[in-house]
Amino acid sequence: MSLLQELGAQLRATSEELPTGQVSVAMERLRSATELLNWVRQTSVDPIGVPQLGNATEHAEHAAAALRLAQDAIAAYLAGLGLAADAGAPPDRDYKAGLAEGQQPSPQPDHEQPAPEQLGPWWRERVEKLTGEAPPPPQENGAPPQRPADTAELLQRVAAGVRSGDRARLGRDLHGVDAATGLGLSAVTSLVLHRLAGDLLGHEPGPDDLQRLRGAAGGRVRSLLPGTSPAVLDTLLARICRAPQAEQAPAHPADSAVTASVLTGVLLARLGRDPATLDPGAPEPLRPRGVDA
Amino acid sequence: MASVAEVRAAVNAALQQVTEGQAAIQAAREKLGEAQQSLAAALDGSANDAVGAAHASLSQADQQLEECLGATLLAVEQAQTYTATL
Numbered sequence: 249m250s251l252l253q254e255l256g257a258q259l260r261a262t263s264e265e266l267p268t269g270q271v272s273v274a275m276e277r278l279r280s281a282t283e284l285l286n287w288v289r290q291t292s293v294d295p296i297g298v299p300q301l302g303n304a305t306e307h308a309e310h311a312a313a314a315l316r317l318a319q320d321a322i323a324a325y326l327a328g329l330g331l332a333a334d335a336g337a338p339p340d341r342d343y344k345a346g347l348a349e350g351q352q353p354s355p356q357p358d359h360e361q362p363a364p365e366q367l368g369p370w371w372r373e374r375v376e377k378l379t380g381e382a383p384p385p386p387q388e389n390g391a392p393p394q395r396p397a398d399t400a401e402l403l404q405r406v407a408a409g410v411r412s413g414d415r416a417r418l419g420r421d422l423h424g425v426d427a428a429t430g431l432g433l434s435a436v437t438s439l440v441l442h443r444l445a446g447d448l449l450g451h452e453p454g455p456d457d458l459q460r461l462r463g464a465a466g467g468r469v470r471s472l473l474p475g476t477s478p479a480v481l482d483t484l485l486a487r488i489c490r491a492p493q494a495e496q497a498p499a500h501p502a503d504s505a506v507t508a509s510v511l512t513g514v515l516l517a518r519l520g521r522d523p524a525t526l527d528p529g530a531p532e533p534l535r536p537r538g539v540d541a
Numbered sequence: 542m543a544s545v546a547e548v549r550a551a552v553n554a555a556l557q558q559v560t561e562g563q564a565a566i567q568a569a570r571e572k573l574g575e576a577q578q579s580l581a582a583a584l585d586g587s588a589n590d591a592v593g594a595a596h597a598s599l600s601q602a603d604q605q606l607e608e609c610l611g612a613t614l615l616a617v618e619q620a621q622t623y624t625a626t627l
Contacts (some may be wrong), residue, residue, distance in 0.1 A: 258579070261578075262583070263574065265576060267568065267569035267573055267576075268568075270569035271565070271569050274565040274566045274609070275562075275563075277562030278559065278562045278613065280555075281556070281562065282555075284554060285555045287551075288548060294623055296619060297619035300615040300616035303608075304611040304613045305609075307606070307608045307612060308605070311569075311606045312602075314599070314601040321594040322580075324591040324594075325592055341556065366550040367547060367551060427550075431554055435561075529553070540578050
């Protein structure tokens with residue numbers, strides 16, 4: 249390897265290791281928190297930190313844009329040296345960054361902060377409304393049911409339930425987690441949905457793709473979640489397509505989280521991919537030129 | 542019917558998401574610092590405009606992340622003040 253090649257390899261590695269995935273994770277966590285607080289405060293004049301979270305999300309978006317500019321500048325420099333910037337570039341895994349973060353142990357909560365277990369009935373009630381499936385009765389031998397360890401595992405289970413078309417299984421898996429794990433689905437699915445939709449369409453999703461995606465996924469989402477509002481699915485699809493969203497009251501956070509997870513499963517099934525491909529360590533599936541949606 | 546305990550728990554669930562976001566921001570800043578050092582070492586002595594642009598963008602990204610973190614701290618403080626009044 250020549251000195252120039254070594255320099256090029258080092259710069260490419262630096263560019264690829266820029267924390268774009270972590271910044272995306274931060275953005276999605278902050279958006280998810282904002283959505284939940286907005287729902288809590290919708291009839292209160294107290295902002296409960298929502299404007300500050302909006303500012304924080306905006307700063308994170310600017311940071312992400314600055315990182316992309318840095319990557320572009322490095323690519324331009326490499327091109328100026330006569331080195332192709334994208335030679336041997338690894339597949340983009342940033343969209344799974346949220347799933348990988350979910351597998352890390354969570355930071356220890358503050359001593360004064362109680363665990364959000366009190367939301368259990370609130371979560372289960374909403375899951376029942378969305379899926380039409382009542383919480384499963386306790387097991388006869390008293391053994392606790394097997395529960396997903398974290399949100400990433402829950403998403404894989406939901407995707408497996410969608411693939412098999414088994415609404416009872418979907419209900420069991422969603423009932424089986426606490427509210428915090430379930431609500432986390434909103435944050436981890438955002439980037440995954442955008443990527444899967446892009447793979448299905450064969451290009452970056454845009455506002456013109458809204459109708460096509462609705463046609464590809466809407467029916468199956470509604471059949472698995474008869475209790476979800478069409479507005480929730482439309483909001484999710486508009487986000488994926490970066491299309492303007494209709495002004496409406498904040499959706500119930502559980503509705504957004506559950507519908508996003510089922511939509512993820514539907515898009516995966518449309519692509520013919522196994523739920524295990526959501527594992528951050530799984531090899532990247534080949535990106536199709538576009539599946540007939 | 543919602544109870545104070547449920548409202549408090551919902552705010553705390555949101556704050557848990559913020560905590561995870563803060564952890565991601567801190568991890569991003571650490572990686573960014575390493576990238577800045579690596580870039581500075583590799584491109585020491587270069588006067589190329591693209592190199593200057595890369596350095597400037599990384600500094601800007603770090604500054605934005607710092608401000609992001611500051612805004613989340615204010616948000617957490619405000620939300621905790623609110624739940625204390627419930």
